[in-house]
Amino acid sequence: MAIIVNLDVMMAKRKISSGELAEAVGITPANLSILKNNKAKAIRFSTLCRLCEELGCQPGDILEYRKDDEE
Amino acid sequence: MAIIVNLDVMMAKRKISSGELAEAVGITPANLSILKNNKAKAIRFSTLCRLCEELGCQPGDILEYRKDDEE
DNA sequence: TATAAATTTATCGTTTTTCGATAAAAAATT
């Protein structure tokens, strides 16, 4: 099982690029990429907060719990 | 704005105590308490994962983005 | 109400991980 970071969906909805989102959220594009591609092992609430704010969404729209055998 | 950790709701639904949940998830009751009472500033996906697994829920059931003026 | 149990708070040390800065590689766009 794992936690999946699903930023792409909301980014597509808001029509915002990685560069723009990184800029808006205040993290480097490199770090956003790590988050976006499930390379991160944790997240600060401050970062999650700014992501939700910028994307106008809830943590549940970004984070997903998935069992190994699912999907 | 802030990220709110809302474990109580799911714990009540599953009728599980803090002690039991800590035990099941594999963290100390002290650390679960910190998480549960919004004293944590970040969370490891491995911990969030085990919480979701044990409570049979999604991250969205536990984490909430809330604007300062709301609620 | 007194006692016991559960939960919360606090501190310390260690380990983990974010995150910035940066550069290079890869991919996508024009």
Place this chain on the structure above:
DNA sequence: AATTTTTTATCGAAAAACGATAAATTTATA
């Protein structure tokens, strides 16, 4: 093909989780 965007990688510093532990507080119970 050239440019832009995104991803990957590395390094170091700062932040924070987390365990262990103990004390304080709250809650439950006899």
